[in-house]
Amino acid sequence: MNGKKRDRLEVISDILGIIRDSHNSIKPTPLLRKSNLSSSSFSEYYAELASKGFIKEITDGNGKRYVTLTDKGFKYLEKYGLIHGLIEEFEL
Amino acid sequence: MRPPFPPFGFEQFSFGTELLFTIVAVFFCFEIYRKTHDSYELSRHKGIRYFRDAFLFFGLSYLVRFLFNPIMASVLDFDFVLPRGLMILLFLLPLGYFSTAAIFYLIFSSVWKRFDNKKMLMVGHGIAVLLPLASLLTGSRTILLYLQTALLLLAAVLSHFAPKGGGIKKLSQTRILYILISALWLINLWIVDRVRPSFFGVDLFFQVVSIIVFIVIYYKVSKWAK
Numbered sequence: 561m562n563g564k565k566r567d568r569l570e571v572i573s574d575i576l577g578i579i580r581d582s583h584n585s586i587k588p589t590p591l592l593r594k595s596n597l598s599s600s601s602f603s604e605y606y607a608e609l610a611s612k613g614f615i616k617e618i619t620d621g622n623g624k625r626y627v628t629l630t631d632k633g634f635k636y637l638e639k640y641g642l643i644h645g646l647i648e649e650f651e652l
Numbered sequence: 653m654r655p656p657f658p659p660f661g662f663e664q665f666s667f668g669t670e671l672l673f674t675i676v677a678v679f680f681c682f683e684i685y686r687k688t689h690d691s692y693e694l695s696r697h698k699g700i701r702y703f704r705d706a707f708l709f710f711g712l713s714y715l716v717r718f719l720f721n722p723i724m725a726s727v728l729d730f731d732f733v734l735p736r737g738l739m740i741l742l743f744l745l746p747l748g749y750f751s752t753a754a755i756f757y758l759i760f761s762s763v764w765k766r767f768d769n770k771k772m773l774m775v776g777h778g779i780a781v782l783l784p785l786a787s788l789l790t791g792s793r794t795i796l797l798y799l800q801t802a803l804l805l806l807a808a809v810l811s812h813f814a815p816k817g818g819g820i821k822k823l824s825q826t827r828i829l830y831i832l833i834s835a836l837w838l839i840n841l842w843i844v845d846r847v848r849p850s851f852f853g854v855d856l857f858f859q860v861v862s863i864i865v866f867i868v869i870y871y872k873v874s875k876w877a878k
Contacts, residue, residue: 569695612696636694643691643700646876651762651826652699 569647571597573640575605576614576633585618585626609633666855667722673859674718680866681711687870687877698769702761709754710837716747717841741788748784748796751841755800755834756780759807762830779803797841804834829869836862 566574578594579586586594592602609615614633618626629637646652684707692700720743756776764772783803787796808831840862843855 569697632694639690639694642876642878643695643697646688646691646873647697647699649826649872649876650699650703651824652697652703 569640569643571595571605572609572614573637575609576629576637579615579627579629580634580637584628588625588627591627669856669859670718673863674714676863677714677866678711680863680870681707681714684866684870684873685711687873691877698764699761702757702764706754706757706761709750709757710833713747713751713754713837714840716743716750719743720747744788744793744796745784748787749780751837752780752783752800752803753777754837755804755807758830758834762827797838800841801838804831804838807834829865832865833862833869836865 575591575595578591582590588606592599595602595605597605606615610617612632613630614636615627616630618628620626685704688700688704691697692704723739723743753776756779760769760772760776783796783799786799787793836858839858843858
């Protein structure tokens with residue numbers, strides 16, 4: 561988050577990275593704060609990540625919602641550097 | 653009147669190198685498509701999609717290109733069983749469509765951010781259908797080559813002189829590879845057209861250069877698609 565406008569893939573990687581770095585369990589509100597996005601942008605990305613199966617919501621015994629990464633979410637994080645490299649290499 | 657047959661050994665050698673060239677070219681095209689599958693599935697990035705589709709279409713083009721001449725030569729003798737017009741239709745349409753689409757997708761992969769993607773795809777596929785139809789209606793296979801060459805020149809000029817933000821874009825190594833791969837397709841289409849005299853050394857030279865370009869692209873893809 562160096563002031564330069566992030567592209568879509570970078571934002572996704574940042575959101576997933578925040579979840580992973582929070583022991584793979586974080587509430588939606590701190591996730592919104594840490595992602596450095598507007599509320600509306602965050603909602604769009606959140607819905608996209610959930611629909612693509614990168615994240616899932618779990619509810620604990622007290623009814624509190626948490627967000628966790630799925631296997632696909634971990635795989636994206638693992639491959640993000642390679643995907644970004646491919647895009648840069650071929651100017652896609 | 654059909655030209656006299658070339659010496660048997662030469663024809664056999666030429667067929668063998670054509671077959672080998674096709675296998676290698678198609679292999680690398682399909683491998684590039686396969687290797688980028690995960691990157692696309694995870695990111696759904698349009699540039700990656702157009703890039704891999706370009707190689708899928710190039711692979712199909714080289715496959716149809718290889719089948720075209722032996723089939724055409726055989727139907728000359730069996731015209732009463734398989735009407736030649738029908739065979740031309742069966743091969744020229746997919747050949748023209750696949751190859752034009754391949755060139756378009758390669759261009760799309762680097763300019764997709766600048767245009768309305770839906771319209772861009774419609775225009776691309778429309779032209780990919782119209783080009784072989786024009787070739788068919790005029791009864792000339794060569795017209796397809798002329799039209800694709802004009803299209804490639806236009807695309808090269810557009811992508812060079814109309815980059816995002818204006819000005820003239822520096823010709824990068826990737827763009828040179830894109831121009832090379834499209835230009836080599838056109839040259840290889842000339843090579844397979846046995847209407848003109850065949851200069852075996854020249855044919856082989858361009859086939860080797862084509863394979864080198866495919867290997868370079870495959871190597872670059874492999875670095876980022878493990």
